[in-house]
Amino acid sequence: MNEYVLRTQQLTKRYKTQSALDRVDMTVRKGTIYGFIGQNGAGKSTLMKLVTGLAFPTSGSIELFGATGGAELNLARKRMGVAIENPALYPQLTAAENLEAHRLQQGIPGKESLKRTLDLIGLSGTGRKKTKNFSLGMKQRLALGVALLGEPEFLILDEPTNGLDPMGVVEMRELLTRLNREMGITILISSHILSELHLLATHYGIIHKGKLLEELTSRELQERCRQFIHIKVNVPERAAAVLERELATTEFEVTADGVIRLYAHLDRPADVSSALVAGGLALEQFMPMGEDLESYFASRIGGGEHA
Numbered sequence: 001m002n003e004y005v006l007r008t009q010q011l012t013k014r015y016k017t018q019s020a021l022d023r024v025d026m027t028v029r030k031g032t033i034y035g036f037i038g039q040n041g042a043g044k045s046t047l048m049k050l051v052t053g054l055a056f057p058t059s060g061s062i063e064l065f066g067a068t069g070g071a072e073l074n075l076a077r078k079r080m081g082v083a084i085e086n087p088a089l090y091p092q093l094t095a096a097e098n099l100e101a102h103r104l105q106q107g108i109p110g111k112e113s114l115k116r117t118l119d120l121i122g123l124s125g126t127g128r129k130k131t132k133n134f135s136l137g138m139k140q141r142l143a144l145g146v147a148l149l150g151e152p153e154f155l156i157l158d159e160p161t162n163g164l165d166p167m168g169v170v171e172m173r174e175l176l177t178r179l180n181r182e183m184g185i186t187i188l189i190s191s192h193i194l195s196e197l198h199l200l201a202t203h204y205g206i207i208h209k210g211k212l213l214e215e216l217t218s219r220e221l222q223e224r225c226r227q228f229i230h231i232k233v234n235v236p237e238r239a240a241a242v243l244e245r246e247l248a249t250t251e252f253e254v255t256a257d258g259v260i261r262l263y264a265h266l267d268r269p270a271d272v273s274s275a276l277v278a279g280g281l282a283l284e285q286f287m288p289m290g291e292d293l294e295s296y297f298a299s300r301i302g303g304g305e306h307a
C-alpha cells in the first residue's frame with residue numbers, strides 16, 4: 001500500500017537550546033498501525049504535537065493526506081482524531097456526558113455519534129457511573145472515544161497503554177485492531193515499551209534523542225528478533241545433511257563462518273544435539289539465541305547513543 005497519510009521531511013523542533021526533534025523523515029502509509037517507540041523525552045509527543053498543529057516546527061515539512069501547508073493542512077487535520085497526553089475528561093460526568101461535552105466543544109453535529117462511540121469503546125454499559133470512578137483502562141478508552149467522535153480516518157494516540165495492567169493493554173490492542181481492520185482507520189500510536197505494541201503495530205519507527213533511528217515493518221522486526229539454536233560443529237556441511245535427513249528440516253542457515261542457525265525444533269534441543277552427535281559430529285557450540293523485542297530496542301537505541 002503506497003498511499004501516504006503522513007509524511008514528514010527533515011522535521012525539526014528546537015526549544016531554546018534543547019533539540020526535541022532532529023531532521024525526522026517519517027512515513028505513515030494508509031491502513032497501517034504505526035508504532036512509534038522511544039524512551040521518555042525521545043521526542044514522540046513533540047512530533048505528534050507538530051502534526052496536530054499544537055506546536056510549530058523550527059524547520060522541515062509535514063504532509064498530511066497530501067496537504068503540505070496553510071489552510072489546506074488545517075483542513076486535512078480535520079480528518080484526524082487525536083489523544084495526546086492526559087485527556088480532558090470531566091471527573092464528575094458519566095462517559096456519555098463526557099462525550100457529549102466534547103462533541104459540543106468540537107462542533108460535531110448529531111447526537112447519534114454518542115451511542116455509536118460508546119458501543120465502539122465498550123463503555124455503553126457504564127450508565128450513571130462517574131468518570132472519576134473509572135479504571136485507568138476505561139478512562140483511556142473514553143479518551144479514545146473523544147478522539148473518535150468526528151469519525152477520523154487517522155488516529156494519533158500518545159501512549160494510550162501507559163500505566164495499564166496487562167489486561168488493559170490487551171483490551172486496548174483489540175479495540176485498536178478492530179478500528180484499523182473493520183473501519184480502515186490508520187493509527188499512529190506511541191509507547192516507550194516496544195512489547196506493548198507487539199501484535200498490534202504493522203510498522204514501527206524507533207526514535208531516540210529526537211532522531212528517527214529506524215523504520216521497519218513488523219515482519220522485519222520479527223525476523224530480527226527471531227529465536228534460533230546456534231550450532232558450531234567440526235563439519236558444517238555434514239551437520240546440514242543430518243538436520244535435513246534426521247530431523248526433516250530445512251529451516252536453518254549456514255553463516256559464512258560455518259555457524260548453523262537452526263530455526264526449527266527450538267523446543268527439542270536434546271533431540272537436535274543427539275542427532276548431530278549420532279551423525280559423527282563434534283559439537284563445539286550449541287545454544288539457544290536470538291533477541292527479544294526489548295533487547296532489540298535497547299540495542300538500537302544503545303547504538304544511537306554513539307550515532
Ligand SMILES: Nc1ncnc2c1ncn2[C@@H]1O[C@H](COP(=O)(O)OP(=O)(O)OP(=O)(O)O)[C@@H](O)[C@H]1O
Binds near residue numbers: 019039042
Ligand atoms: N515546551 C517545551 N519546552 C522545552 N522543552 C520541551 C518542551 N516540550 C518538550 N521538551 C523537551 O523536548 C524533548 C522531547 O520531549 P517529548 O515530550 O517530545 O518526548 P516524549 O518522547 O514524548 O517523552 P514522554 O513520553 O516523556 O512525553 C525532551 O527533552 C523534553 O524535555
